[in-house]
Amino acid sequence: MSEEKERQAANEWKVGPVAFISLLVAILFFSGLFMKIDGMKWLSAFDFTTLGGTFGTMKEPAKNTFLGAGGVSAKAGFLFALSLVPTVMLALGCLEIFSHYGAIRAAHKLLTPFLKPLLGIPGLTGLALITDLQSTDAGAALSKELYDQKQITKKELVIMGAWQYSGAGLINNYFAIGSALFAALTAPVIIPLVLMFVLKFVGALFVRFVLNVVYKEDFRNEQ
Template sequence: MQQAQTSTQKEKVGIGAWIALIVLILVLSGAFRTADGPIKVLDFTNLSGTFGQIGDTGANLIGSGGTGAKDGFMAGFNLIPAVMFFCGLLGVFEQLGAFKASDILFRPLLRPLLGIPGKCGIAFISSFTGSDVAAVMTRELYESGDITDDERTIFVAYQYAGSACINNTITGGAPLVAICPVALGPCILIMVLCKLIGANVVRIILRLRRKKA
């Protein structure tokens, strides 16, 4: 009886936690990436900054036309500032109770869809626009004991296929949008559906392995 009361108290979150969750989802969703005015600070990419960009040529810190180990190193090095900034941002929103609100909000969705807890909801949202941020969050969830090894495997299977599908489709696939006979929205929905199917295939395999063991 006492354990039930304790768990109920843990699940109760205040209005501040829900506001923090809404703000964090907006920041990671990319909804305000192309916004004008002060509201554009509600996007993680805008908050990370555009250091290294040169005019309209599209060049950045990574450079252009490079190949080999140097190009790969600079690509990885370019992620460090954004990941460091996100880790600090994550700590702030965790203290505000955003993770507790996320667990309550996303539990009815993620548990039947992927078999993972609701605390993965923020990483689930961020995986649509960025693979590096979602990867950091998944690692944090596993190391803190919020998800098991099997749940991490299922979640990684979902993220890895069609990584950052919205961001990569809009940016990398922009030249194909004009000639594609299907609208952009259905293309993204098909990718998300395939990601869910792939993750559940891994989920079934893990379940069968547990039964054999």
Template sequence: MANKEKQAENKEKIGIGAWLALIVLILVLSGAFRTAEGPIKVLDFTNLAGSFGQIGDTGANLIGKGGTGAKDGFMAGFNLIPAVMFFCGLLGVFEQLGAFKASDILFRPLLRPLLGIPGKCGIAFISSFTGSDVAAVMTRELYEDGEITDDERTIFVAYQYAGSACINNTITGGAPLVAICPVALGPCIVIMFVCKLIGANIVRLILRAKRGKA
């Protein structure tokens, strides 16, 4: 009875503001406005995070050009810190606006049958298409807050890091291959998405089989 009252209370708190916050957050993380022009480009997380030290058309930045070895890897990781810190602050704002509660309702019918994870993973699920670092931060916070179990975290991580950030990496890293690829960009991304789902569900079956033996 207490659980039903608590669920009813949570549902009452989800108003139009929470749904609007969820829509804005999904747009910000989806990458839909990454190449937009004008003020609307602020609806993209990459544009909000900004860039640092670019030099003309060479694209050189804090990481530099032509680096190898441990130093290059350290600078690449160091370059992610400002964006991750900014994203943690952004998450705090949208959490207070009720975006996470709305995402639980919206994504529960999708994520529970597809991956066996709760709807609260929905925002991380969307962000994983364009950035693995942001999705990783969200997944860790969901686990530490007790929103997902260890098995659910394992399944979700298996989904995320196979073909990590498939949309962003396909468009950027795979751009030279697009011209010679006999298949359009859209079907390539769909194939990667399906394979990610298959891989995550294989892990899901393995974990279920282990629980059965235990």
């Protein structure tokens, strides 16, 4: 019986060419690389953010809110949260397709040698981390699904949350909001982006250290 279970486990994580292709497509889809390419605007049709859509311009902010002028409290919060549902549903639906073709297995095989020693998390979390660079909501939803399916432990989830929380939606926010300050930068535009990306790992490493030293008893019974 034990040999049979080991054989089934090995087959479950077996990776073929289709899985690697699926992973590559998933990375390109969630990374934002297709969002704005000069002379090839049609590629944005294969980008997650483009498919998720954007809000229109508010010419009269005092009136053009969810509830009109004076909308406050729980109603406004609920409607804002409701507006996030299509993006999250799109992300989860796409993940199911990529997972069917083996993207998670390929990510696990390729990224585990890097993520496991560095952050203590398996490579299958790679897609959720990549997605977070473009969409905070979709990244969080994918992380929750991994935890609900018991593919990651609570400790790994906390470390992932630390990585995602620091500079969440990094690429999207940097180029959409930070672009207003590009003219004032004295360094190349790419340098602050790379620095923030590196500091995401620094923050996650710090949280991993705290969990292993200060709160290690809380996770002693986790598998």
